[in-house]
Amino acid sequence: xxxxxxxxxxxxxxxxxxxxxxxxxxxxxxxxxxxxxxxxxxxxxxxxxxxxxxxxxxxxxxxxxxxxxxxxxxxxxxxxxxxxxxxxxxxxxxxxxxxxxxxxxxxxxxxxxxxxxxxxxxxxxxxxxxxxxxxxxxxxxxxxxxxxxxxxxxxxxxxxxxxxxxxxxxxxxxxxxxxxxxxxxxxxxxxxxxxxxxxxxxxxxxxxxxxxxxxxxxxxxxxxxxxxxxxxxxxxxxxxxxxxxxxxxxxxxxxxxxxxxxxxxxxxxxxxxxxxxxxxxxxxxxxxxxxxxxxxxxxxxxxxxxxxxxxxxxxxxxxxxxxxxxxxxxxxxxxxxxxxxxxxxxxxxxxxxxxxxxxxxxxxxxxxxxxxxxxxxxxxxxxxxxxxxxxxxxxxxxxxxxxxxxxxxxxxxxxxxxxxxxxxxxxxxxxxxxxxxxxxxxxxxxxxxxxxxxxxxxxxxxxxxxxxxxxxxxxxxxxxxxxxxxxxxxxxxxxxxxxxxxxxxxxxxxxxxxxxxxxxxxxxxxxxxxxxxxxxxxxxxxxxxxxxxxxxxxxxxxxxxxx
Amino acid sequence: xxxxxxxxxxxxxxxxxxxxxxxxxxxxxxxxxxxxxxxxxxxxxxxxxxxxxxxxxxxxxxxxxxxxxxxxxxxxxxxxxxxxxxxxxxxxxxxxxxxxxxxxxxxxxxxxxxxxxxxxxxxxxxxxxxxxxxxxxxxxxxxxxxxxxxxxxxxxxxxxxxxxxxxxxxxxxxxxxxxxxxxxxxxxxxxxxxxxxxxxxxxxxxxxxxxxxxxxxxxxxxxxxxxxxxxxxxxxxxxxxxxxxxxxxxx
Numbered sequence: 001x002x003x004x005x006x007x008x009x010x011x012x013x014x015x016x017x018x019x020x021x022x023x024x025x026x027x028x029x030x031x032x033x034x035x036x037x038x039x040x041x042x043x044x045x046x047x048x049x050x051x052x053x054x055x056x057x058x059x060x061x062x063x064x065x066x067x068x069x070x071x072x073x074x075x076x077x078x079x080x081x082x083x084x085x086x087x088x089x090x091x092x093x094x095x096x097x098x099x100x101x102x103x104x105x106x107x108x109x110x111x112x113x114x115x116x117x118x119x120x121x122x123x124x125x126x127x128x129x130x131x132x133x134x135x136x137x138x139x140x141x142x143x144x145x146x147x148x149x150x151x152x153x154x155x156x157x158x159x160x161x162x163x164x165x166x167x168x169x170x171x172x173x174x175x176x177x178x179x180x181x182x183x184x185x186x187x188x189x190x191x192x193x194x195x196x197x198x199x200x201x202x203x204x205x206x207x208x209x210x211x212x213x214x215x216x217x218x219x220x221x222x223x224x225x226x227x228x229x230x231x232x233x234x235x236x237x238x239x240x241x242x243x244x245x246x247x248x249x250x251x252x253x254x255x256x257x258x259x260x261x262x263x264x265x266x267x268x269x270x271x272x273x274x275x276x277x278x279x280x281x282x283x284x285x286x287x288x289x290x291x292x293x294x295x296x297x298x299x300x301x302x303x304x305x306x307x308x309x310x311x312x313x314x315x316x317x318x319x320x321x322x323x324x325x326x327x328x329x330x331x332x333x334x335x336x337x338x339x340x341x342x343x344x345x346x347x348x349x350x351x352x353x354x355x356x357x358x359x360x361x362x363x364x365x366x367x368x369x370x371x372x373x374x375x376x377x378x379x380x381x382x383x384x385x386x387x388x389x390x391x392x393x394x395x396x397x398x399x400x401x402x403x404x405x406x407x408x409x410x411x412x413x414x415x416x417x418x419x420x421x422x423x424x425x426x427x428x429x430x431x432x433x434x435x436x437x438x439x440x441x442x443x444x445x446x447x448x449x450x451x452x453x454x455x456x457x458x459x460x461x462x463x464x465x466x467x468x469x470x471x472x473x474x475x476x477x478x479x480x481x482x483x484x485x486x487x488x489x490x491x492x493x494x495x496x497x498x499x500x501x502x503x504x505x506x507x508x509x510x511x512x513x514x515x516x517x518x519x520x521x522x523x524x525x526x527x528x529x530x531x532x533x534x535x536x537x538x539x540x541x542x543x544x545x546x547x548x549x550x551x552x553x554x555x556x557x558x559x560x561x562x563x
Numbered sequence: 564x565x566x567x568x569x570x571x572x573x574x575x576x577x578x579x580x581x582x583x584x585x586x587x588x589x590x591x592x593x594x595x596x597x598x599x600x601x602x603x604x605x606x607x608x609x610x611x612x613x614x615x616x617x618x619x620x621x622x623x624x625x626x627x628x629x630x631x632x633x634x635x636x637x638x639x640x641x642x643x644x645x646x647x648x649x650x651x652x653x654x655x656x657x658x659x660x661x662x663x664x665x666x667x668x669x670x671x672x673x674x675x676x677x678x679x680x681x682x683x684x685x686x687x688x689x690x691x692x693x694x695x696x697x698x699x700x701x702x703x704x705x706x707x708x709x710x711x712x713x714x715x716x717x718x719x720x721x722x723x724x725x726x727x728x729x730x731x732x733x734x735x736x737x738x739x740x741x742x743x744x745x746x747x748x749x750x751x752x753x754x755x756x757x758x759x760x761x762x763x764x765x766x767x768x769x770x771x772x773x774x775x776x777x778x779x780x781x782x783x784x785x786x787x788x789x790x791x792x793x794x795x796x797x798x799x800x801x802x803x804x805x806x807x808x809x810x811x812x813x814x
Contacts, residue, residue: 318667318677318680318681319660319663319664319668319671320667325671325674326671329667329668329671329672330668330672333657333668336659336660336664337657337659337660340700341659408655409653409655410657411621412621412649412651412655413657413672413716414672415620415621416619416621416644416647416649417644417669418640418641418642418643418644418645418673419641419644420641559623561621561622561623562621562622
């Protein structure tokens, strides 16, 4: 019975991979190129992370005795951060895949047991959200081994820890998804996703702010030389600091694998094995029961179980309510449909959450001494612009690039209407730029304020940020017009198409150049020079890209057809 | 066959469409006069939907012209589309909007200003008694209600030409009768309609002229009497005439 159950889940999972298998089997050149492009891109990102981690850990090693405590702190903080990203991502995605997946109604009409459906949804959500382990975890673990001359046994041990960590994160994500599902079962789907994501993200941000990001006082303790009761005070302090994080036993076990140290204990080593297993059992027993209790309620009505007598949105209200003219009406429709799609809203919120998390870390990090050095300020300014540009690109590729393709089977409505597509393009450019500016601008400027206090440099950051936003939105919109796919309704698949890959490559390349120009502006200002040449270069580059993208989109509109 | 301003409301002039090596529509020429309902019939793959999509501006003709009330659709698309009401074969509308919001959006796209917009929406919703469903999200509509919504949306801006791909598929009998009367009334008030359909009984009831399209070419055209004369079948229904003409031209 159990064997057949596993086979049903695997068979259903395999159906999801059919498309990929077909591409490989039929040797679909264009799609294979896209997949290869993404593999190369991910490889480059992972290689970059590996070198940064290895260099950083080697620097830490070079400082002598306190390096052990600092390495443990880095491992604890890193695993806690990846755990938070994985769990929040799991819940935000899981509330959709567990309760709102398009094939749920079909599967419920088949003799597939609810328990199998639960495991299927768990596996699907895990596969969708496990990118953090691969992208962040693997390079970090490899760098740890390389910087500490770890032998084959260490890498084997690191692999075991990584698997245990993935099990732990997946099980906690499943449990929290099931809890959020039952807690918010009477809410509309978008409210439920938003509430769960905001509560979890807020709670984790608070925990990370209070326990993970070190304060200057923490550094004094980390460098504390005392060894009371045979264990360095610094290690005791770190263990005390992280004892309630589920990732703690794993961090200490990984640390013990690479450093001969007195950190941890036998009980903690056992906890590294027991905790993931317990979490998995809890997810299986409690999560499955909660899922079975929630799913029928959710599938009965629209959203995550509509409240009896719940008022339908905006009954009798005129449309459009806020914006005027044909272009305004289309933009208001975009906003209204985004607001009514919990999945999309959750994704947008997650990107903003990650930016806010990054900015919070920037704010509480002990940078006071480092910011005394002009060269360090310039480098951090460059990196900050790169980071903000990365978030802007993530938003552009996920929400702006697919906006034309997502008209999908409803594209006839716009294309048969007396609507100027050129004006619609410019209207969307203005609207998305404004939204991004409002969502990202204050957070990014807050982060910049931590690095520079000169009004002139804040002005430079503001200008470069505005250029980043407008150029990224223009490129995303234009490439969406150049490579539309009206038969694909999944924004994530659209974002990972050939056009999406081209958008990512161009935008990130542009972000790197603007970041470098920003760094040069800082060097120039702190040396008493002028920034005009650098700003003029940034404006000229952005204008050239924007003009080229708009011209290409306009030409494409002249030949575009709606199937 | 001309409008008061001297133009037919629809004129296709040697219209062609090629998809790769395949010629879907070949040098199609036809006119629809004010007050006239023209039905385009033909087997699957004969080029009916391709023709309709070119008239609606969704496909670009490979050659030839679409003129709506004398306005070249290729040269002045916004002016030409402003006179056109289009109902597709698959009435897909935005799922996360209510029916009333969707009609408001379409009215805004066609620049129907307030308070005319609200008055027209209420008036049209009454046509199919859709008022009760109008504030529910379209994702919960039946296929028939989506079709009704698409029909109402096409009439919001009081178009002069109606282009409809399969007008009554998915409608219940009562709504199909209402749609038939709606199209007739539209033509009686001076509008023109080009219907593209496989429902030959419906075409026989409403159309003034019929065009038979096979393999992208217009092979027969005329009113029922003319088609019967040409077929030598004086009492034949449109269905019998269709079978007669299509069997006479095996593909």
